[in-house]
Amino acid sequence: MNRTREWGSGRLARRAHRPVTTGRLPRQIAWAERVGEERERRRTDAERLRIARELHDVVAYGFAAISLQDVQDYISMSDHQANSNLVIIGGDAWTGLDQEQQTALEDAVAAAEEQVPGCVAEDEEKTLAEWEESGDMEVVDDVDVETFRSQADTYLRENFNADQLAIYEGIRNEAQ
Secondary structure, eight states, rough: OHHHHHHHHHHHHHHHHHHOOOTHHHHHHHHHHHHHHHHHHHHHHHHHHHHHHHHHHHHHHHHHHHOOOGTSSEEEOOOSSSSSOOOOOOOHHHHHOOOHHHHHHHHHHHHHHHHHHHHHHHHHHHHHHHHHHHOSSSOOOOOOOOHHHHHHHHHHHHHHHHHHHHHHHHHHHHHO
16 A cells, blocks of 8 residues: 555656646647737727827817807807817927837827817807807808918918928928
8 A cells, every 4th residue: 555655646746747748838828928918908908098088188178278258259160270189299208108108199199180070079069059049159150261371371471480380381281
């Protein structure tokens, strides 16, 4: 009996120290890699969502703070601002982000570029209805857009310094 116990113990001990030669190890490694990739994807998605929410909150606060009827009696519906997504980040702040954060920020901005116009249109429709009901603001729909554009362009070109003009021209070129 004593001999059987020793033989059994030795057999278990030899098996425990023997390297795995079956096909299980590559499958386990592949599974662990998939789990790690999924965790990383979820973490990246969460970071993108956090940035998008913060970006939305900043934009929404900016719109909420504007109260045009306090400073003017009319509004011209010129459609001169097709999209209000101007995101600027300083060079030091950008380089201070790692590649994943830069990608997350770029993705959040891209998502905002898709979503903001719909939100703006919805808010605009609601605001126009409120102004129509209250009479606080006269809405001018028949705007001569070309004259508006020309006068604004002339004013900006006469009043901007070289750096501001370069930025203005870059925005105009991007919009066309």
